[in-house]
Amino acid sequence: MTALPVVVPVNAALEPQLRACLDAKAKPPGSLGRIEDLAVRIGLIQNRLDPRIARTDLYVFAGDHGLTNEGVSAYPSSVTAAMVELFLSGRSSVSAFAKATGVRVRVVDAGVDADLPEHTKMISAKIRRGARNAARASALTQDEVLAAIAKGGEIARAAAEDGADVIALGEMGIGNSSSAALIMHRLAPAALDDCVGQGTGHDAEGMARKRAGIVRAALRSDASAPLAVLAEFGGCEIAMMVGAVLGAAAARRVVLIDGFISTAAALAAVRLVPAALDYCVFAHGSAERGHPLMLRALGVQPLLDLDLRLGEGTGAALAAPLLVAAANLLTEVADLADVLAGPG
Structure with missing residues (x-):
C-alpha cells in the first residue's frame, strides 16, 4: 500500500x-x-x-458521482462541468468571495465526467470520469483511492513549497453530499438519517429519492475502515481532499476546511492519521443537516455560522481573513x- x-x-x-x-x-x-x-x-x-499568514490558496476539487443515477440530486451530473467553467471564468460565488478576501483560487479536476480543456487556473488530475454508482458497486477501487490521496498530497505540498501559508479546501460535485453522508455515517459514526440533508435542494419527493439511494448504498457494504469507506462510498474529489489535508499537515500548513463535504474528507483524513486534526481549522458551520454532528464527532468548533450550504469553498474564502487577523x-x-x- x-x-x-x-x-x-x-x-x-x-x-x-x-x-x-x-x-x-x-x-x-x-x-x-x-x-x-x-x-x-x-x-x-x-x-x-x-x-x-501572507497567502491563502483555495483549491476547489471537482468530481462526479454515479450515485446521481439513483436520483440523489436535484441536478444532473453535467452541472459539475458547467460549474468548473464558471469557476474558471471568475464569475462564481467563491470567485466573488475570494476576490473580496484576497484568496487565490485554483480548480482541480479530480474526476469530472467530461473532457475539460486545459486552463491556467485548473490542475488536471483526473482519476477517472466520475465515481461509480455506490448503490450498485464500489464507487472507487482501492488503487483509485490511493492514487487520489497521493495526488491531493502532491498538490498540497506544491502549494506549500510555492509559498502558501494556508491551504483551503472546497469542492464541486453533483451528488457529493450523498457520498459525504455515507462517509460520515461510517466514520463519525452516526445514524444514517442524521447524516442526510438537502444538499443542492430537494422537495419532499426528491428527499425521499435521495434517502432511498443512500440507503441502497449503505446496505450494499458494511465497510467501516477509512480507506474501505472511501472506496465504497467516496468520490475522486473527496479522496483527493483527504490527501490534501494530509499533505498540508505534513508540510505544517494551516488547512482551512469549508463545509459538509470538505469536513467529510477531513474526517476521513483524521481517521487515517489522527495528528492531522492539529492542523485543521474549520471555516463555518454549514446549514446541511449532518454538519454540526460531524463537527462534534471531530471535537471542533467552526469559526463562522452563516447558514451557508453551497460548498465551493465559499465559507473558507470568507473565513480566511480571520486567520490573518489572528496571526497579526x-x-x-x-x-x-x-x-x-x-x-x-
Missing part, C-alpha cells in the same frame, strides 16, 4: 508561551476570545511565536508594558 504522509503532532509545549505573549498585549487577557485561540492554533502549526494579533499588537513605559 502507498505510504500516507507522515504528520508530526504540534508541539503542545509551545502553547503556554503563546498564551503568555497574547496576555502581554495591550488588551485585557482573553478579551479577544476565540481569535486568541485561533492565534495560538496558528502559532502551534507553524511552531513559532511570531506566525505569519501576535505580531502587530504592542505589549502593554511598552505602552505603559511611554515614549523612549
